[in-house]
Amino acid sequence: MSLLSVAGVSKRFGGIVANRGISFDVVPGELVGIIGPNGAGKSTLFEIITGFYHPDEGEVRLDGTRLTGLSPDAVCRRGVARTFQKLRPFQGLSVLDNVMVGALTRTKDVRHARERARELIRKVGLSEKADAHARTLSTGQRKRLELARALATEPRILLLDEVTGGVDQRTIPELVRLVRDLHAGGLTLLVIEHNMRVITAVAQRIVALHLGEVIADGAPDAVARDRRVVEAYLGQAYVQ
């Protein structure tokens, strides 16, 4: 009864193994965090789930249907939306038009898409900027924009790549609140996050990656204390 299931996924780039036999499941309504030091393979895993990369081995399924082998746009239409670590708003379009592009994946009616987009822009707190060009937004606002745009595709599971990365300390709580609200509303989320304090606070479960492999999978406090996780993050000297 898992919604998203990642089974034995491996991906190599030349001699570098980015993902090795990664398996885990996400059940409906769950908020799962993915952590790991730089180069652990978190982003590669995201690219594989969303169809931008094809795995060398293993497969990804959504509610039993195979996603692996589909193109990224087809994966999105099946119900997997994502944000990008390096933000990619449509710079030359207005905030409203940005979000409309997402909404138009679910409706053919432009007017309906516009209404839906306005709703979501309000939800993420960007109403004042609705008609501004995306290039004029701050990083925090761009994150909200990407969130609204992804939500507009009415995903069954939302993948967030670094929610709080690159934004100033004061903005973090607002973004965290936003993610919590989405989860409380019933959305299933898979979240990559560097900030340990943030992820242990919001996630129900954490999957820890190191050098392309899953080294821990469980409740946040258990994973945070896990010997191999501490070692991977801080080095052997810190292992008690």
Add this chain to the structure above:
Amino acid sequence: MSAIAPAVVFFAVAGLAPLVVRDAFLLDSLVLILIWGTSAAAWNVAGGYAGQISLGHSAFFGLGAYAAALFGARWELSPWLGLAVGAVVATAIGLVIGYLSNRLRGPYFVLATIAFSQVLLIVGSRWRGFTAGSEGIPVPFRPGFWTLGIADKRVWVWIVLGLAVLAYLVQLYLERARRGYQLAAVREDEDAALSLGVPARRLKVAAICVSAALTAACGALWAQYIGFVDPFYVFSVDLSVKFALAAIIGGLGTALGPFLGSALVTTVETYLRAQFGGIGAGLVGIYLIVYGCALIVMVRWVPQGLVGWIGDRLRRRAVARVAP
């Protein structure tokens, strides 16, 4: 999103002009402005709206011109049929170029389009048995609408105007419809568009095909109007640059821009040819230098094109009126 009022005025003036104007030179200029404007609008569908900058659109224009001319000269069939066949062949080649656009990005795509038009130039100028080679094809004048043997330039204005309005409507669709929003997303960031469920590759190919078919239709009408098809002209890079230039000067990704750009470029070119063409062979190409200078001026000071520039002016004036 632009208001359509200026376009209605533009096309209405063009359509009513033949009722008032009798001067053959002015009517000829109007036909050419509309043909080059429509070609630029067709280019704009791929280059402006889809962001697939091509400098090989003369390939499609030449195909249309040859198709219409060959249908008339070789098989004594209607050039309208030639226009349709030219558009179909251009669409097929558009599929190939569209496929390339999914493999090659930026300058590599531009080079591939140039190469394509040059391959057709070689075919057109060397395949003597079929295309009459580098001598070109004189289009036989057979009076009648079906054979497009029309001496009255006023009728030509209206025929070309029909195609111009069609090209304008295609662009308007791209500004207002669902596919237009999606195409804009592809132009801005293809990966982000994909992640939102936009079928980016299919849309790009479709835009290039529509652009190709419209350009071929322009080529077909142009060949019938001018009465002669020269491979070195219809497949030239100059011509491709002319389409792109008119669209860029008028305003990339704006529906009326290519027509305004064409009005400016065609008028300036005609004027310069008339002024300097007769003086000596050394000055024949001077309009190309002026083209270059115009492009530099536009890119440096009016990068948004004529439509954007005029829009800014009007907005500023409106604001000044509200808050004196």
